[in-house]
Amino acid sequence: MNLRRLRSYVVLAEELHFTRAAAKLFVAQQSLSKQIAELEAELGTPLLRRTSRRVELTPAGEVFLAAAREVLARFDRGVAETRRVGQGERTTLRVGFVVGAALELTTPILGEFTARHPEVRVELHEFGFADPSAGLAGATTDVAFIRLPGSTHGLVVAPLFTEPCVVGVSTAHRLGSRDRVRVADLLDETIAVGRTDDGVWRDFWTLAAHRGGKRARNLVETHSQSEEVEVVAAGMACSITPAAARRYSPHPGVRFLTIEDHPGSVLAVAHRADRPNPLVASFVDAAQTVRDREPGILLTIQGASGTG
Template sequence: MDLHTRKLRYFLTVADKLNFSRAAEHLKIAQQALSKQIAELEELVGVPLLRRTTRSVELTPAGRIFLESARQALEVLDAGAAAAEREAHGVTGTLHVGFVPGAALELTPAILDEYRGRHPNIALDLREYALEDPSAGLAEGWADVAFVRPPITLAQLDFEPLFTEPVVAAVAKTHPLACRASVRVCELLDGPIAVARSSDPAYRAQWSLSAFRNGAPCRIVDTSSQTEEIGMVAMGIACSVTPAAVVRFLPHTGVAYVPISDLPGSTVGIGRRRDRPNPLADHFVAAARVVRERERSVIEAIEHPFRTGHGPRSTM
């Protein structure tokens, strides 16, 4: 097959938008011309890649498989072109990378190493932000790219997810819920809840379970860090809602971690600002995607931590 990258990029745009009109507008070409390019691509591949109706567009099973290969092929080509440009023009610079505590957990070193290997002439300036700023420097404009956990109150956030891990309730070992295999959100609403101080209303609402309270007030115990938060829990002052990684990274003999059965998981990913385009940040996201595809076993362990033999209440 003699596939042109233009056809592949057109296909990726349609796959992302799932709408020919919006895809054509994004690509700044006529919709008829876009449809023709996709039809020619399907003819070259030999199978239908998209299922079209008068109301919707969706990927076929073959299209979903081809999409991943097309995306990887373009990333490799783009990376090769960027490497050649750096070699020819000596591209250098500094990428400012923000992160909240934990960053991307076990994926963090792999992503940084992947980026450094691809872009050895680019310096990485890393800065940790407390949970007072869950955007990890994106909101204030210092960070070009950041490891973050939405929701974040930032209108121009462009987010690339890496994994979604379960959320647990941290309770004192003496708490009535400590011996449970799991709990429901409604069982956590009456007591005080420890939440890190933050000026971001989306962050506060997420970890204080605001969406489940029907307007009822919440007794929040403010803390300055996750370590202090767990300390408050251990003393029986409050409970806490937190990502499951805390079981591995902040074990405490006085705290039990109990999975919350009806609360969506917490997603970690790479954030950047759409209103501040930066090629170095784009390359960082591309490196993170490569690691995400390569380290599937690591992600599986992060997303399903209680399958590894440690019980859900383990304090490790």
């Protein structure tokens, strides 16, 4: 089994036509047929069904196509990376994050990773509410700090910590003099929520699980954390948000009240399952290492349920 046979098989599986595939590969049709036959013999199972009119993949052929694509993608990335390093270019790791990133753990995590890989250039990319995956969904980042719950299809997720949730209200709001509330106190309120297509993420921040299957009726959609804070300060809505908002988004017109019976939000480091990368694995390990050696910072984050 070799890369040439794998590439030939992938092209044929995509074309499902020997003549077209052979032309695309710049080989004779007989040569392509021989490569595929040798591949099937080595695997011990048919990969294709051939008739006079069509070519189609067997179930085993479908499985092998996915495996072949993954092997070739890894090899091609490795070749490109080797050439970049050999030519003196610095490798780049693109790190995405949503507002707050990993909070007080962000700086030590980045420091730990760059100490391990001084030859790697780290690019930081911030994403607004429209993309809770922080660039992973569109593959514009390699690894990211994301907030859960949210859509994690196709992602490998490593939770770092769970943070309490609070509600931000205007100082003139009917609840503004309180320190703590329950979800029931908020179900009739207008809620500010980030504009996004991620329904899982949206449901969590609009208290959907507490509404008996009904959607929130009064919502104000926002594009950024700063926009959301101003909407709340103006008394146009309240917002469900991580407790770190007290430290990272203070506003003289907003109070943050502890929600006693709403689950916390999980901060995780994530990456795409279809793009394995040793640097990404090292970044995840660095994040977990810093998390485990900084219990004081974790206590600040996870115990951030005081008044604000």
